[in-house]
Amino acid sequence: DGGITQSPKYLFRKEGQNVTLSCEQNLNHDAMYWYRQDPGQGLRLIYYSQIVNDFQKGDIAEGYSVSREKKESFPLTVTSAQKNPTAFYLCASSIDRGTGDQPQHFGDGTRLSIL
Amino acid sequence: SQQGEEDPQALSIQEGENATMNCSYKTSINNLQWYRQNSGRGLVHLILIRSNEREKHSGRLRVTLDTSKKSSSLLITASRAADTASYFCATDAVVVQGAQKLVFGQGTRLTINP
Numbered sequence: 218d219g220g221i222t223q224s225p226k227y228l229f230r231k232e233g234q235n236v237t238l239s240c241e242q243n244l245n246h247d248a249m250y251w252y253r254q255d256p257g258q259g260l261r262l263i264y265y266s267q268i269v270n271d272f273q274k275g276d277i278a279e280g281y282s283v284s285r286e287k288k289e290s291f292p293l294t295v296t297s298a299q300k301n302p303t304a305f306y307l308c309a310s311s312i313d314r315g316t317g318d319q320p321q322h323f324g325d326g327t328r329l330s331i332l
Numbered sequence: 333s334q335q336g337e338e339d340p341q342a343l344s345i346q347e348g349e350n351a352t353m354n355c356s357y358k359t360s361i362n363n364l365q366w367y368r369q370n371s372g373r374g375l376v377h378l379i380l381i382r383s384n385e386r387e388k389h390s391g392r393l394r395v396t397l398d399t400s401k402k403s404s405s406l407l408i409t410a411s412r413a414a415d416t417a418s419y420f421c422a423t424d425a426v427v428v429q430g431a432q433k434l435v436f437g438q439g440t441r442l443t444i445n446p
Contacts, residue, residue, distance in 0.1 A: 250433075259420060262435075284399065320377035323372045328372075
């Protein structure tokens with residue numbers, strides 16, 4: 218079965234700690250995305266990547282970092298500089314033809330909380 | 333600010349009734365998509381409508397698009413308890429470094445009462 222796997226499902230961060238959220242896809246999609254969702258809110262784009270070894274900042278990139286060393290993987294690091302990291306993080310992927318007409322496929326998210 | 337704004341923010345109806353959700357946006361688009369999110373899960377793509385289309389159907393879903401009013405609606409007919417979820421519209425109006433990216437609204441929380 219093709220899809221996107223996010224891990225862990227729940228994650229707790231201590232003060233001053235960096236944590237990394239995993240996102241793996243086996244859909245052979247070029248584009249991958251990270252979103253943050255706060256309670257009762259929509260999704261805000263953190264970072265996205267259209268191709269291996271390239272990524273772009275989204276609307277709320279401060280305090281986050283990513284890498285895209287493999288097509289299948291797009292890990293997100295929440296750094297200690299992110300002062301309000303408590304949120305639901307969603308990873309997505311899509312075929313990206315730059316036309317905006319491809320659906321995004323989502324993982325089931327990681328819920329990050331502060332200890 | 334969000335490109336797409338859903339209305340209402342929350343909707344509660346009886347099973348079997350129809351549910352209508354609206355989405356308004358501010359700038360020109362090429363496509364608009366609707367997604368569903370069950371509690372604590374990721375989003376699931378429902379339907380995409382292009383700017384040159386006025387209406388699209390998929391099973392019990394009907395989506396309309398009025399580009400002159402910059403608005404779209406999602407109608408779910410004969411609702412079921414399993415339709416309880418949040419529904420989001422997403423537009424492709426924002427162009428970043430040559431790539432169009434989706435911008436999501438804040439969603440409508442739909443509750444179907446048995």
